[in-house]
Amino acid sequence: MDISKTLPIQSQSPPVLKTYAYMVQVLCADSFSRNPVITTDKRNKHSVSYFESTTKSTKGRKTVIASKKKPSPSTNEKMQILIQDLSFADFKYKSILGQGRSGKTLLCEFRGNTIALKCTDLSKNPHVLKEMQQEVNIYKILSDIQGIHIPNLLCYGFYGGMYYAICMTLVGSALNNYKRITERQRVMGLLALNAIHDRGVLHNDIREANILLDDTNDVVYLIDFGMSRIHCDVRSFDEEKRKLTNLLDHYTY
Numbered sequence: 001m002d003i004s005k006t007l008p009i010q011s012q013s014p015p016v017l018k019t020y021a022y023m024v025q026v027l028c029a030d031s032f033s034r035n036p037v038i039t040t041d042k043r044n045k046h047s048v049s050y051f052e053s054t055t056k057s058t059k060g061r062k063t064v065i066a067s068k069k070k071p072s073p074s075t076n077e078k079m080q081i082l083i084q085d086l087s088f089a090d091f092k093y094k095s096i097l098g099q100g101r102s103g104k105t106l107l108c109e110f111r112g113n114t115i116a117l118k119c120t121d122l123s124k125n126p127h128v129l130k131e132m133q134q135e136v137n138i139y140k141i142l143s144d145i146q147g148i149h150i151p152n153l154l155c156y157g158f159y160g161g162m163y164y165a166i167c168m169t170l171v172g173s174a175l176n177n178y179k180r181i182t183e184r185q186r187v188m189g190l191l192a193l194n195a196i197h198d199r200g201v202l203h204n205d206i207r208e209a210n211i212l213l214d215d216t217n218d219v220v221y222l223i224d225f226g227m228s229r230i231h232c233d234v235r236s237f238d239e240e241k242r243k244l245t246n247l248l249d250h251y252t253y
Contacts, residue, residue: 059158060188090159091117098174098209102128103227110167115154119165131226132156132164138225142199150190150221151212171221178251185213189220191246198223202232206243 011186012242092109099105110117120128139146139153147153151168158164175181189211203210204227212221229236 003150006113100209100224102132102247107170110154113154114170116151116168116170117165118168119163121162122164123162129164132166134228135166135224135226138201138228138230141201141230142196142225145195145199148219150225151223168223171223172214172219174209175211175213175247176208176253178213180253181213181251182218183252184218185220186252188218189222189248190221190241192222194242197241198238200230200232201225202229202236202240204228204240206240206247208247211244211247
């Protein structure tokens, strides 16, 4: 029996061996369970614990709903995060909202709701998986300000075999689509960053595309937490606040 030579992960042929190599690489970096129990670092006072609460079957697939364990009064008690193996059939594509390091962000219909779907092809960008999982973790830490200063995280997970997706509520338009903003919008933007900092999170990617404005109520949302860090020093928080202040001042009447 002949055994072929070892192929590099970048190899395009044969696709079967490339897939095996990719799977080994992912499993070595981060194993994945179909029925996860997700618990953030309990040493962080803003951490949120999740547990598997219910399981139901839908067309042969198991859906696990993870809800908060003993939520505090300040936590949005209605929030639930759906964890599942997603499929292409769950999303109805409408248009492209943008493209960044982790891939494309799509405007989609998801179970009757219009949402923003950030997704990446892991066969082409395996290094992005860790960044996207970090963003999910940050959303959990910031669970009590979802829908207030950041979008709501609706669901996340692997789908289509080689894709990873994060599904969020659709909120506002990016700052770079505006020529001017009001003083109230400026203040709301700073309040959003303060709320994130108060929970021990450094956004670490402040720029126009990551600041969304909702003209209906002047609410400002911050997005894209793939590069965020926690437990940073005071100087880092102060520098980030100055950066956002200067950016918003440039757009303010």
